[in-house]
Amino acid sequence: MLTVVSIVGAGPGAPDLLTVRAVRRLAHADVVFYDGLVPAEMLAEFAPRARHICVSRRPGMSRVSPTEAAALMIEAAKAGEQVVRLRAGDPFVLARGAEELLTLVAAGVSFDLVPGLTSALAAATLTGIPLTHRGVSSAVVIVSGHAAEAYTPVLESLLPASATLVVLMGLAERDHISAALLARGWPGTTPLAIVTSASQPTERIYRTTLGRVAVDIAGLSAEDPGVIIIGEVVDVGVTLARAMTSRNEDILQEVAWQR
C-alpha cells in the first residue's frame, strides 16, 4: 500500500478561495495538520469530521514542534489514514514546504501537491492592483522580507523600477527594506501599498510611497500577516479600485482604501 500525504495550499485565508481539488482532499481527510495562519472557519466548513492538529511555528500557537509534526504525519499515513497537510498560501512559495517534505520523503512517505493561491499575488488581485501592466511593468519579484539575508541579494541586484516588487512577511522590516531600495536608487515617489489579512474580514489596505512609508505607516503592527507591493502599478490599482465592488457571496460593498 502506498503511504501518501496530501500537501495542500490553503490560499490567503477566505475559505472560498480554496481550490475545488483542495476541498476534495479535505473532505476525504482523517486528519489535517494546519498552519497557524489557516483560519478555523476553513476547517469547520471543509473538514468537519477530521482531527485538526495545529503545527504553527509561531510561539504559543502550537504544542507540536515541526519535528513532532513530521513524526505524527508519518505515523498517521503509515497507519493508512488520509493525511492532509494544509499550508497557508501555496506550499512551495516562501512556505518552507520542501524542508518538511524532504523529512517525509526520507521516511518513505509519498505525497501529492495541491497548489494554493499565495497571498503574494492574491493580495494584489483582490484589492485591484495589477502586478503587471502594459507599459508599466512586465515582471514581478516576490521576496521574503523576514530577514535581511533573505531579501538583500535581490533588492541590491534589481535596477530601480525594473519590476513590481512584492514582499511577504516583511512588515517588521519595512523601514529597512524601503531604505535599501532608496539607497539603490528607487525614486522616493514610487507608490507603495500594504495589504494586511488579504481576503479575510479584517483585510485592510494602506497606500503611501517608498519615501514616506516609515512615517505614514508607523502605527501598523509588525505581527500582522501582510504583503508590501511596490511599483507604479499601485497607482493603476487606485484608478481601478474606484469601480471595484468587493463581493463576498452576494454582498456588494465598496472597497475602502485607507490613506
Next chain:
Amino acid sequence: MLTVVSIVGAGPGAPDLLTVRAVRRLAHADVVFYDGLVPAEMLAEFAPRARHICVSRRPGMSRVSPTEAAALMIEAAKAGEQVVRLRAGDPFVLARGAEELLTLVAAGVSFDLVPGLTSALAAATLTGIPLTHRGVSSAVVIVSGHAAEAYTPVLESLLPASATLVVLMGLAERDHISAALLARGWPGTTPLAIVTSASQPTERIYRTTLGRVAVDIAGLSAEDPGVIIIGEVVDVGVTLARAMTSRNEDILQEVAWQR
C-alpha cells in the same frame, strides 16, 4: 442598479484547480467570456447553462476582437445579465487584465475580481519544484518572455542566482533568454525545467541546464503554453519528484520526468 462584471481567474487549466469562489461565479453566470487557453471541459462542467464567448487574442481562435469583446461585456452587464470574464491563470499576472478592465470602468461598469492560480507558480508546485527553499533561494522573479523589451530590463539587472527565475510565455524566446542570462554571468550548469500544459492531461516536464537548453530542448514547439523555471531549486524538485504521486481524482500515477 449596479452594473457588475466578475473578472475570474481560471487557474492553469485543470477544472478542479478553480477556486470555490470562481465556481460560484460561473454557476450564476448568464454569459462567460473566456480566453483561448481556458479548456472547454471547464465551461461544460461549471457553467453548462451560460452562453460561452471566446475572446482569444490568438489568430484564428476567435471571431471577436478585444474591442468587440469589451463592447459585448458592457452591453450584457448593462442589460442586467450576470457576466463573467474568465481568464487563464490570474487576471492580474501577465494577463493584460487591467487594460481590458480600464475600458469597462470607463464605460461605467463596476467589477469584482476573483484571483486564480497563475501557471507561473502552479507549474512548479504541481511538478514538485519548490520555488523557494532554505539556503537555496528566498525570492522568485516572474517575467514575461514574449518579447525582448519585456524581459531584458529584469534579466540584465538580476545578479546571477540571486532568485529563482520563472519565465511565462517564453518558449519561443528560450534561446535568447538563456543567452542573456549566460552573458550576465549565470553559470551554464544552473538547472532549468520547462513545464508545458501544467495541470492538464498533456502536461510534460523537460529538465536540462541553462547552458544546454538550446541543444536539449531544440524540438519543443514554441506554440505550446509553457513555463520555464531556472535555478538550483529545480534539483530539489528532482529529489522530491521521486516520491511524488500525481493524483488526479483517485488515480495514483508516477510523475514522469523527461530527460
